[in-house]
Amino acid sequence: MLTDYHLHLQPDGQEARDADCARWDADGGFRSAAWIGRYVERARARAVTEIAITEHVHRFADVRHWHPNPWWQEEATEDLGAHCAALVAAREDHGLPVLVGIEMDWIPQRVDDIGALLAAHPFDIVLGSVxxxxxxxxxxxDYPCWDDLGADETWGRYLDELGAAATSGLFDVLAHPDLPKVFGTRMPASLDARRDEVIAAIADSGVAIECSSAGLRKPINELYPDPDWLAAFQRAGVPATLSSDAHRPDDVASGYPTAVAALRGAGYETITRFREREPEQVAIRWG
Ligand SMILES: [Zn+2]
Ligand SMILES: [Zn+2]
Structure with missing residues (x-):
């Protein structure tokens, strides 16, 4: 089977949402079964039979005080209980193959708050994102680390946080594992050994990583992670999920021929399926 385990019901930022809102308004809102059904429909058209809606935690009013960034605080307007209830209803009442998920930021000072929030809602899958x-x-x-830190420090600190996120025990999947390349700055070769230590720590933690086609829609124009990282994860025994990180129905499962070929090329024969945060390996198969 194929899955898409990283999806958002709306784009990021009020401006983008204002531009798109007529589409979900016509369906009865972005939490309506009709709008969620459009994600399922596009998934099925691309041979994907199960999806997870993993809204950004920063969209929810419950966590507005977690981070000082003004954009974070402006975005934190939604009701997390309503989000989870809508996804449960989409599955239970409308028969849609949808998991209840969330894309949770790794914020080291908020470990207790993150644990409490995750325990309070019926999640099937929790993505951890640095x-x-x-x-x-x-x-x-708008808030780039690159001007202040430069490549060595950005990548070095990123690797430390990725390892800490894995070993925190809070997450099921690490999202877009080599994210700092997004604007084109690759990891310096001097950090290769450190990266391999972090991959070993991720393997020990039991957390999966995602193979995400989102990078194909970003300036770097390649999958997360790149083939070298993906092969290193496979050798270390780290399980994988498959995802697009779509923020609108049209992008669900986009780039999957490339992503599936990359997983197979790295030696993966299975992807991880989740239900109530319990992982299971299923064969990678179209249709
Ligand atoms: Zn993300
Ligand atoms: Zn995302």
């Missing part, structure tokens, strides 16, 4: 190094953003162009 988007921030303190107050500086890795992939938000």
């Amino acid at each position: 988007h921030w190094l303190g107050d500086l953003a890795i992939d938000h162009p």
Whole structure:
């Protein structure tokens, strides 16, 4: 089977949402079964039979105080309980193959809050994402870490946080594992040994990584992670999921021929399926 385990019901930022909102309004809102059904429909058209909606945690009012960044605080307007209830209803009442998920930021100072929030909701899958190094953003162009830190420090600190996120025990999957390359700055070769230590720690933790086609839609124009990282994860015994990180129905499972070929090329024969945060390996198969 194929899955898409990293999806958002709306784009990031109010401007982009204002531009798109007529589409979900016509369906009865972005949490309606009709709108979620459009994600399922596009998935099925691309041979994907199960999806997970993994909204950014920063969209929810519950966590507005977690981070000082003004963009984070502006975005934190939604109701997490309503999000989870809508996904449960889409599955239970409408028969859609949808998992209840969340894309949770790794914020080291908020470990207890993250644990409490995850325990309070019926998640099937929790993605862990390192988007921030303190107050500086890795992939938000308005708050870039690159000007302040440079490549060595950005990548070095990123690797430390990725390892810490894995060993925290909070997450099921590490999202976009080589994210700092997003704008084109690759990891310096001097960090190769450190990267391999982090991959070994991820393997010990039992957390999966995602093979994400999102990078194909970003300036770097390649999968997360790149083939070298993906092969290193496979050799270390780290399981994988498959995802697009789509923020609109059209992008669900986009780039999957490339992503599936990369997984197979790295030696993966299975991907990880989740239900109530329990992993299971299933063969990678079209249709
Ligand atoms: Zn992300
Ligand atoms: Zn995402």
